[in-house]
Amino acid sequence: MASGAELTSKEYITHHLTNWSVGEGFWTWHVDTLGWSILMGLVFLISFRAVAKKANAGVPTKWQCAVEMVVEFVNDTVKSTFHGQSALIAPLALTIFVWVFLMNLLDLVPVDFIPYTAQMIGGAMGYDPHHVYMKVVPTTDLNMTIALALGVFILMIGYSIKIKGVGGFIKELTTQPFNTPWLYWFNFILEVVALLAKPLSLALRLFGNLYAGELIFILIALLGVWQLPLHFPWAMFHILVITLQAFIFMVLTVVYLSMAHEKH
């Protein structure tokens, strides 16, 4: 992997944890995060659309069955959790579930495969291989998870204002839990903290789980020959974590939007 000095383990780890960033300050773009997330989005859209176009009610193909199972699963979850009327929620939930799941799935690709290929390509193109960074899993980038949570947050506030009106929304923030005008400011502080905690916890939960998972893969990869018996059980456990985190993100999104739709 190195063309010169020995690679220390700390360098190996920090190399695998660095994003390919272009630009500086506020205008840094994490090109690898953007690229892989857009690629996974396209995989989702193209494969699901292909099934929708060629849907055959009589004799479904295997891929059509799989897609139908996923859609039915999301449909059942949304129906049991969402207590309002909206045409946006179910497609939103499906998008969140499948997109986050696909992005998380990239974590199961062996640690060195894609970064090493990127280094080879970078070396062939004239760049110094040591400074070619490629972090494959978009959801291990805090920017990605916060972007997803920010979208949900904007929808939450948007729907709250649309259903309850700006006045009703402010009223809800200032009259819960103590309904006296003396404590409106206190209620407001509590409610704003609770309101902000929702998207923040969504983002950090997904980021924390995926970052820790990837880091453990990297640490196991440092063990030389002993990585073989360790990678397999961890990868198996990680399959559960991936699906669970995508599911939880979706369920919490639906729950928060359902709470935004209800008026007391």
Place this chain on the structure above:
Amino acid sequence: MEMVLGLKLIAVALLIGLGALGTAIGFGTLGGKFLESAARQPELAPSLQGKMFIVAGLIDAIAMIGVAIGLYMLFAM
């Protein structure tokens, strides 16, 4: 310099350890309640299992945030 490094290691250990403590107690209680209610009403077991995973994800969250911050401090700072 070694002092800072030593303190960093202790900080990471506290972050991960205390988070794990709370999560373990939470999961134990959650699992116990689930088994109890499944034993009382076996027909509700599948629906309760789904809800159990949802709550499990919520319990996991803060501990995982702690683990991520700890590992970040350890390796990338």
